Amino acid sequence: MVRLNGVAIQGYGGYVPRYRIRAEEIGRLWGREKQELPIEEKAVAGLDEDSVTMAVEAARIAVKRAGIDPKKIGAIHVGSESKPYAVKPTGTIVAEAIGAGQNILAADLEFACKAGTEAIQLITGLVESGRIEYGLAIGADTAQGRPGDALEYTAASGAAALLIGRLTDDAVASIEAWNSYVTDTPDFWRRESENYPSHAARFTGQPAYFRHILGSINELLNDEGYSIKDIDYFVFHQPNVKFPLAVAKALKLEREKVSSGLISGFLGNPYSATSLLGLVRVLDEAKPGDAILLASFGSGAGSDAYILRVLDGIEEKRDRAPKLKDFIERKIYIDYASYAKFRGKLRLR
């Protein structure tokens, strides 16, 4: 539980690839009925996309919204579990592609679906201590589920970036408080050199997702003196549609406080980008003065919770770049064969 001082989001960007596959189309292959499926459809990266190209898309939008010289960026931390290089940081490519300078930190982070919100912690610390002027926190994933596995219906692609700097009058939102809750819980993992992750099925709910996400939220609210009724929007990590709604029920939230941040039903779960894309969707519509609670979850397991306060700068900065809606609406449906080709499930050599 940490109170932050004078740190704010200066720009933000969300990116979702153009292709969608309906859960029904995946279910058709494996003999699943519509009512058994966890979501409607999910976003699929194109043949020429990976977590690097999507991180660049989101970062370019965040920089454009902030309206700053990218040479002033001092750190780029990318959270991902689908890095195209096992060794060579994604941040090096993102930095050159957005025109950042050479005197930067460019480390990648890994913590399943919460690697992107971990990046926020590092960047806010560097900004608050005065070591950097601006930093980029990015979550980007082309999540993969083993064909036929339950994860295949939801594992999706997307990226989101937050450009963080000192608190100013024209900032998008101040970052007021943060809490992290981490334990050694083996609910989901991927061993080195394995293409697809493994999971402990029923173990992923209560002892993993719910315990950690509610743990981080409740401690943050209680210890920092916030009450649920002070918060206007709640954004949770969402491996499916059911889990975040169960959290909302446990916290006794009104549906309208959670619906804007829900994306998994029509985009799926792009892992470390998921909760950040929910935040982007909320920022696309929030008003100055609104309070947002963001809580991620990463298997392994842990949750980061943040409280953000929307500021006046949002009104002007929001319209400087495409909104998440623009990317959500330009969808093209693909069948399982194209999906298999796009995501490297077909091998030509």
Add this chain to the structure above:
Amino acid sequence: MRVPRYWRNKLFRYRLVGWRCINCGAFHHFKPLVCKRCGSRGFREVELPKTGKLLAYTVVKIAPADFKDKAPYLIGLVELDDGTRILAQLTDFSQDELKDGARVEAVLRKIREDGESGIIEYGYKFRPLVG
């Protein structure tokens, strides 16, 4: 040979940054010793605009070896907003968007991979303008 060439051209591949001759205005992808058009030696670094319009396109069905697993794909001639013309791959087009004059923007995409263990080459492609 491939890694040095890729690395040397990355400013242009990633951000359309190149060098314009101060004397005649000719554009060069990386800084030459002398201008290929007028022979003068003065250049300034320029970043080309990322948006423009599609002048013409073609579908590549029989691809060179490096792009075999990408076929079919689209190649387009794009006129950027400052008038510079550039030949590039197109991406994320639906059939009905594919017409001359379509507004496009440059995005970073994977261009090719040097096998399973070599480098991944990233560079610009053009897609229909978003937003």
